[in-house]
Amino acid sequence: MASGEAFYGLIPEEDWNTPDYINETKYNESLEDFVERDIIYGGSRSYRNMCHFNSGFFFRQKLLASYDYYFRVEPGVEYYCDFQMDPFRLMRENGKKYGFVISLLEYPETIPTLWNTVEDFLHEYPTSQHPNSAVGFITTKEPIGPDSLVTDSELPYNLCHFWSNFEIGDLNFFRSDRYLDYFNYLSRSGGFYYERWGDAPVHSIAASLLLDRNEIMHFEDIGYTHTPFFTFPDSASMRIGKRCLVPEERKNIDILPHSCLPRWWKYGSGKRFTREYFHENEYI
Template sequence: MASESLLDGERAPTIHIKTDPTITSYRTRIIYWLKKHTVFSFTLIVASILTFSLYLSSRPSQKFDPAYFNPSLFHPAHQDKLRAAPSVDYLYPDNFLSWDHISNTSTKVKAAFVVIAREEELYKLHTTIMDIQRHFNHDYPWIIIGHKVFSTHFRNWITRIATSPVSFGLAPTIEWQEPYWINIRRAEQGVKQMTKLGLPKGESMHWRRMTRYNAGFVAFHPLLKDLEFYWKVQPGARYHCDIPNDPFQRMKDEKKKLSFALTKTENHEYIQSFEPVVKAFIRRNKRLIQPVQNSVYNALLDGEEFEPNELGDYGGHYSNCMIYNNFMIISLDFLRSKEYNMFFDALDSSGGFFYEKWGDAFPQTMAAALFLTRQQISFDDIAGYHYDEGAVCPIDIDQYVQLKCTCDPFSVAGIYGIIIEQFVSSIKKMFYS
C-alpha cells in the first residue's frame, strides 16, 4: 500500500507476555504457592504446632510466686532475700530498712555500718566484715551500696557470714554520675595530668564519683532514712583489736556529731582550687559558721601569720591536714543539715570533685571545722585499725594483750601507728583545748 512506510516491513513483531498478577510480590507469591500445595502446607503447620507443644510439656513446671511480685515483701530478713528473679541473675535493690525488725538489746542506737562497694571488692569486704564481727560484739545492721545492682553471688557470700541483717542498696545514677555542668574534656585533662604525675587513683573516675556521692548524697539514701549515725566501712580495712565499747552509744550519750581515728595530710596536687572556693563560701555565709574560738578551724591552718582581711579570723592558708575518713562515725543529722548541704553544693558547683581530686575526706573535714563545735567532734583511738597507709597498733603490751590484738606494731603500718600514738596527746589538745 502506498500509504504505508517502507520501514514497516522491517519492524520486529510485537510479543505479548501474559503475567500472573498473583505473583507480583513476595507475599503474593507465598500465598500463590500455598494455594497450589494446600495439603502439604496444612500438614507442615500441624506438625510445627505439635512439636512446639511437646517442647513446652517437656520443660520443668515453674510455679508462680506471688510473694516475689509483692513490693511490700521485697525486704525480708537477710537470708530470705536470696531469691533470684525469674531466669536472670538479678535481685532488686533494697529501698527500705525497718528498724523495728532488726533492733535488739545490743543495738540501742539507730545506727549501721555503711559500705560503698563494687562487685569486685567482695572478698576484701568479706574480710573486713569478719574482722568487725570478731572484735565488736554488737549486731548493728549492714548497708552496702553500689553504683550497680549486686549479683546473687555477691549477696550469698556477704549474707552467709553476716551475723546481723544486710541490705543491698543502689546509688541513683543521677547522683552517682558527673552532673550536667561538668566539662568532660576538662575533667579528662585533669585525669591525664594526674596519671602522668603518677598520683594514686589520679586516673580513676570511679573514685571521683564514689567520693562525691559519699560526701553529698549517701545520707539521703532511703536505707539510711531512719538512722541517727553511720560507721563508714572501707572494703579491705582491717580491725586487729577488740573494740570493747560501743562508739555509737557513746556518741549519742555525749551528743557527738563526728568521730575519727586518724589524720593525714592531703596532696596539694589534688586540691589546688579548694581553698579559694571555701573562702568564697565563708565570705557569703558568715552567719552559718561557728566562731573560730569554738571550732577546730585553726587546727587546719599552716600556722603562718596572715594579713587581716574581710574573712576576719577565717583567713590564713590551709595546711592540707584532714581527717582520714576511711574510718569515721558521723551524725546523719549533720550530713542532712542546711548548712552542710549549702557547703557541699558550693563545692560541687565548682567542679573540683572531677576537675581535680577533692575526694570526701577534705570536704568533710572542712565542713566539720566550719559548722561543728570542738565538743561535737570526737577523737577515737581505735586500736588495731589499718587501711592503706593509716594504722594504729598498740605498743603497750598490757593493752595489746587485753584487746587481743593481732597487728604487728613494728611493721611499716605499725610504725605509722606508733607515730600516731606518740602524738595522741597533741592531737587531743589541738582539737579540744
C-alpha cells in the first residue's frame, strides 16, 4: 500500500549482473569454498549481485534521479511504533546524510580482505577521510559495558556496521565523487564476488570514514524488526506516546552483547533523542 502515487522500474542487467572483470574460474572456486565452510549465503550468486548493486548502483537508477533522499524497505520487515515525524525533513533540516536503527557485528568470514582494501583505497585517496569522521566507531575494540563482545580479529576493523536493511539516507552522498571512488576501488578488487562482502559493512565503513560523524543519525524511537533482530524505544512513556505494539517476548538488540550501538554512542555522534531535533525545528 502507498498513500500516494507509486512508481516501479526494472534494474538494467548491466547494473545487476556480475561485472566482466570478475574472473569466472576464481569466482566458482570461491563459491565452492564458501559452501563447504557453510557460510551464510556463501553459495549464492544472486546475493552477491544484490550486495554489489546496493553498494554501487541503487542510487544511479533513473527512477531515483529526481530525489535527494531514500528510505530502504525490505520484504518482511515490521514497524512497531507510529512515525510521528517526516524522517526526510528531519534529516534535511539537521544536516544528516545517513540514518540507521540497528548496529551489530558482521560475519568475519564474509569480509576477510575488506579492511585491507579500504586501507589501500585511503592510501591512494588520502584526502577522502573526513577530519571529523567516526573512524573510532569501526576501529576501537575495548569492551564497552559488562557484556559486550569484542572481536578477536587481527585487523583494525572491529566488524561494527549499520544494519542496512533499514536505511534512510542522502542520495547525493552516494552520488558524490568520494563515494564513487571508494565503491569503484572496492568493486575492482573483486571482493564482492571472490569473498561475500555485504552492502552493510561497505555502506557503514563509507559513512564512518567519509562523512562527518555528526551527519550520521541513530533513529532511537523507531520500533523495527528484520528477522531475527528487534529494536524499539526502551522508555515506557515513549512507547506509549508513539503507540508502540512490541511483542512482550522480544528482546531489544540495542544493549545486547553483539550490539555496536553503545560503541556508536561513545565514538560516533553520541546519544541524542530524536525529540530534541523536533523541538529545535519546531515541527512536531
